[in-house]
Amino acid sequence: MRPFAFARADSVERALECRRGEPTGAFVAGGTTLLDLVKLDVMRPARVIDINALPLKDVERLHDDRLRIGALVTNTDLAYHPDVLADHPLLSQAILAGASSQVRNMATVGGNLMQRTRCPYFRDPTAACNKREPGSGCDALTGVNRMHAVLGGSDRCVAVHPSDMCVALAAIGATLSLQGPNGEREVDVADFHRLPGATPHLEHELGDELIVAVTLAPPLKPLGAAYVKLRDRASYEFALASAGAMLSLDEDLIGEQRLPLGGVATKPWRCHAAEALLAGKRADTAAFEEAADLALADAAPLAHNAFKIPLARQAIVRALRDAARAHREDDT
Ligand SMILES: Cc1cc2nc3c(=O)[nH]c(=O)nc-3n(C[C@H](O)[C@H](O)[C@H](O)COP(=O)(O)OP(=O)(O)OC[C@H]3O[C@@H](n4cnc5c(N)ncnc54)[C@H](O)[C@@H]3O)c2cc1C
Incomplete structure (x- = not known):
């Protein structure tokens, strides 16, 4: 591990002052991402500023x-x-x-x-990674890309936002x-x-x-919500595909609707077209499947991650179904 200077800040102003003039300076809060990446030599802060004493806990x-x-x-x-x-x-x-x-x-x-991506090539300083080392290439494009993005990627990077x-x-x-x-x-x-x-x-x-x-934002009410996360293990694991659904129903017709995805895209992903399609429809499996297909219409699989598309489809349909059920139960 490379040595770095360390400072503890007791106010926001002091934290910013410690950071000033130090482009590779890094704040540390819980340390659960930063310290791993420093040890892996992926992040190389010259100065680490502990912000845990700041009054930002309410x-x-x-x-x-x-x-x-x-x-x-x-x-x-x-x-x-x-x-x-x-x-x-x-x-x-x-x-x-x-x-x-x-x-x-x-x-x-x-x-x-x-938090930074869990792409193994990003986390390995010997691999080519445009995110870690601009211009070095992207080993994920031709390597093992089972965990990578099917939405929002480019020819420079397909790392998932975790x-x-x-x-x-x-x-x-x-x-x-x-x-x-x-x-x-x-x-x-x-x-x-x-x-x-x-x-x-x-x-x-x-x-x-x-x-x-x-x-x-102010809460949407009444509302049913459900988060479905599909992953290799039941706990302590990042998503292969996840879907969050928020729905309000009026006589079983969909009013407000939100449909974001995780594990499949390069940033937290909101499916605006699929949400628009759901508005006013009866909350049933046919509508949820149609929305899922639209949400994934632009998905572009790599060599090893085509399975994420049907997986994400399942996550979406289940999340919408569970959100509708939660709304109905809340209503009774
Ligand atoms: C084993 C393991 C499993 C995990 N599984 C999941 C998972 O399934 N799902 C999931 O979502 N996450 C998962 N995580 C990631 C975890 O959620 C993040 O590591 C955590 O949220 C980072 O918060 P932290 O306070 O520890 O950040 P730190 O490690 O302290 O900081 C992370 C980064 O944020 C910067 N930073 C911190 N606070 C601020 C601030 N206030 N302003 C500006 N910059 C700031 C730091 O400089 C650093 O670059 C996992 C992590 C581990 C270690």
């Missing part, structure tokens, strides 16, 4: 019913927060489908948003508060993660800034 209900979540709230605390369980069940389900309880106890909201939490945020809608040397700004979560295109090393909209909070 969940606050705003006057307009939005929830403002501090960037240091742990994944466990968020998943079990009473307001999240009551108003945003998809977020709770998605977080609890991820990692293990030990990892979730350490992992934070800010770190989860910023987060479960971000799939739920894509459905719910959220604003990220980013604090930088010139003050605070807000970015819609849908615009935060970038598609790889020709610049896969540019993964998100964060500049020389700290994520200080995530504010969820």
